[in-house]
Amino acid sequence: MNYKNTIRGIFKDRPNRFIAHVQIGDQLETVHVKNTGRCRELLVPEAEVILEKNDNPARKTKYDLISVNKEGRWINMDSQAPNKAAEEWVAAGNLFPEKVTVRREKTYGNSRFDLYVESGKRKAFIEVKGVTLEENNIVRFPDAPTERGIKHLCELMHAAADGYEAYLLLVIQMKGVKYFEPNRETHPEFGETLKAAADAGVHILAYDCAVTEDSMKICDPIPVRL
Numbered sequence: 001m002n003y004k005n006t007i008r009g010i011f012k013d014r015p016n017r018f019i020a021h022v023q024i025g026d027q028l029e030t031v032h033v034k035n036t037g038r039c040r041e042l043l044v045p046e047a048e049v050i051l052e053k054n055d056n057p058a059r060k061t062k063y064d065l066i067s068v069n070k071e072g073r074w075i076n077m078d079s080q081a082p083n084k085a086a087e088e089w090v091a092a093g094n095l096f097p098e099k100v101t102v103r104r105e106k107t108y109g110n111s112r113f114d115l116y117v118e119s120g121k122r123k124a125f126i127e128v129k130g131v132t133l134e135e136n137n138i139v140r141f142p143d144a145p146t147e148r149g150i151k152h153l154c155e156l157m158h159a160a161a162d163g164y165e166a167y168l169l170l171v172i173q174m175k176g177v178k179y180f181e182p183n184r185e186t187h188p189e190f191g192e193t194l195k196a197a198a199d200a201g202v203h204i205l206a207y208d209c210a211v212t213e214d215s216m217k218i219c220d221p222i223p224v225r226l
Contacts (some may be wrong), residue, residue: 001085003066003214009217011068014043014210019183020065022049034078035132037143041071050074067156067211075132075174075213081216082130082171083114085209088116089218090126095167097173108164111155117165123164127152130218131172139172139206140183140221142190147192153197160201168197170206171218180206180222184192194226 009022009029018034022029027036031051033043036138045048049137050067066078083104089095091102098119106116108125115126142149156166170180198204208226210217 001081001088001216003052005055006066007051007052007053007063008213008216009049009063011043011047011049011065019061019157022051022063022065023065024051029063030061031065032059032061033065034080036079037132039077039132039143041135042075044069067213070134070188073174073176074213075134076209076211076216077132077173078216079225082128082173085216085218086126086128086169086171087115089207090115096122096124108159109155111152113152113155122165124167125156125159125161126167126169126190127156128169128171131170131180132174134174134177137175137176137178139174140178140186141170142153142183142187145187146190149187150193151219153190153193153202156202157197158199166197168194168204170204170224172189172206172208172222173216174211175208175219177208177222179225181225198226 009024012021014020022031026111048069051063068078100117100119103116113125114128117124131139131141134141160166184191184193205216210219
């Protein structure tokens with residue numbers, strides 16, 4: 001998954017969920033933040049960030065904030081990136097050995113899953129979650145309570161019971177982490193539901209990513225501790 005027209009800047013502040021002020025050279029720009037999550041541990045004053053310049057003249061902001069440097073490690077925080085990277089990764093044959101067809105936004109029950117994968121051998125639903133919360137090289141999800149995340153896990157359990165393959169793919173938007181665990185301190189119910197989903201046959205997978213100034217690519221599996 002690639003970006004075009006990227007540039008570095010220095011984060012200053014974030015007036016609300018949607019915009020930030022970033023210093024680019026001698027110019028202070030108002031930029032769009034491509035993640036409405038809290039991200040307080042990432043967007044700290046004077047952090048180096050990567051922006052993508054948008055060529056749409058109708059937009060109020062001409063830059064999107066996509067990545068941040070945290071203690072020497074680039075972390076992609078674009079909330080749209082995990083789905084795009086996952087679609088490319090699955091379509092390229094990294095999850096299933098046979099040739100598959102990948103469709104986005106497939107409805108099942110009361111949910112719309114990120115990916116639906118089909119071949120002569122399988123029918124699988126995949127829900128993708130991007131993970132940016134890191135502490136001491138341990139990554140966690142969610143960074144805020146997510147009833148929507150619990151709903152998706154319950155629907156994945158129903159899909160597994162109906163004979164589909166069901167996957168939760170945790171896309172760790174950085175490299176160099178030890179393992180993933182649910183953020184029980186922030187949302188205990190999500191951790192409990194994640195364990196129940198695994199027990200019900202939902203595959204819980206976590207993969208890290210190589211993040212560069214203009215790309216993010218899913219790379220290697222990391223351990224999941226439930």
